[in-house]
Amino acid sequence: MIKPESIYSRHLVHPVCLLSVSDGKNENISTMSWVSAVSTEPPLISVAVSPKRYSHQLILNAQEFAILVLSNLQNELATLAGTISGQKKDKWALPQFQLLRKPPNKIKSPVLKDCRAVLECKLVQHVNSGDHSLFIGEIVHSEYDPDVQPLILFNRKYYNPGQFIADYP
Numbered sequence: 093m094i095k096p097e098s099i100y101s102r103h104l105v106h107p108v109c110l111l112s113v114s115d116g117k118n119e120n121i122s123t124m125s126w127v128s129a130v131s132t133e134p135p136l137i138s139v140a141v142s143p144k145r146y147s148h149q150l151i152l153n154a155q156e157f158a159i160l161v162l163s164n165l166q167n168e169l170a171t172l173a174g175t176i177s178g179q180k181k182d183k184w185a186l187p188q189f190q191l192l193r194k195p196p197n198k199i200k201s202p203v204l205k206d207c208r209a210v211l212e213c214k215l216v217q218h219v220n221s222g223d224h225s226l227f228i229g230e231i232v233h234s235e236y237d238p239d240v241q242p243l244i245l246f247n248r249k250y251y252n253p254g255q256f257i258a259d260y261p
């Protein structure tokens with residue numbers, strides 16, 4: 093039986109992102125929603141990746157990764173990249189990803205068109221934490237489209253951002 097304390101992530105709101113990684117020889121794209129801000133200066137973000145994922149070893153080899161914050165229209169890409177492993181299939185070769193693929197700016201890992209934001213990162217820290225590894229990356233290049241709304245994950249369901257309430261103080 094799963095203890096209630098182990099399903100805490102169902103009470104947290106997550107962005108739905110794809111992680112793209114290439115070590116120069118192999119490349120992969122997979123869905124990651126345990127993505128969080130860590131520092132403004134330097135600009136650092138973290139992503140929690142299970143060692144079971146194909147992406148895990150590729151990040152260690154490449155020492156870099158790109159976080160692609162998906163748009164509210166891209167939930168099918170999230171399900172696709174999040175239910176197939178790169179160990180079994182070349183996900184970047186699928187037409188859904190080929191169509192949107194674009195070259196990166198400062199790293200080797202390919203990035204994606206039409207998403208909310210592209211965050212190109214160099215790996216600065218790797219922490220073993222429970223059943224996931226925390227990869228902390230410094231953002232070395234970023235682009236975003238303010239007119240594109242991000243895709244949200246809450247309680248294992250995809251959402252649009254909610255209704256505006258008030259400005260942040």
Ligand SMILES: Cc1cc2nc3c(=O)[nH]c(=O)nc-3n(C[C@H](O)[C@H](O)[C@H](O)COP(=O)(O)O)c2cc1C
Nearest residue numbers: 122123124125126141142145146147174176177178
């Ligand atoms: C919405 C969603 C969010 C996910 N978030 C994470 C995550 O934060 N960390 C993780 O390790 N796996 C996460 N996964 C699971 C991986 O995306 C999935 O196991 C994927 O097949 C791994 O691909 P890979 O083996 O090619 O790296 C998520 C899956 C989905 C559908």
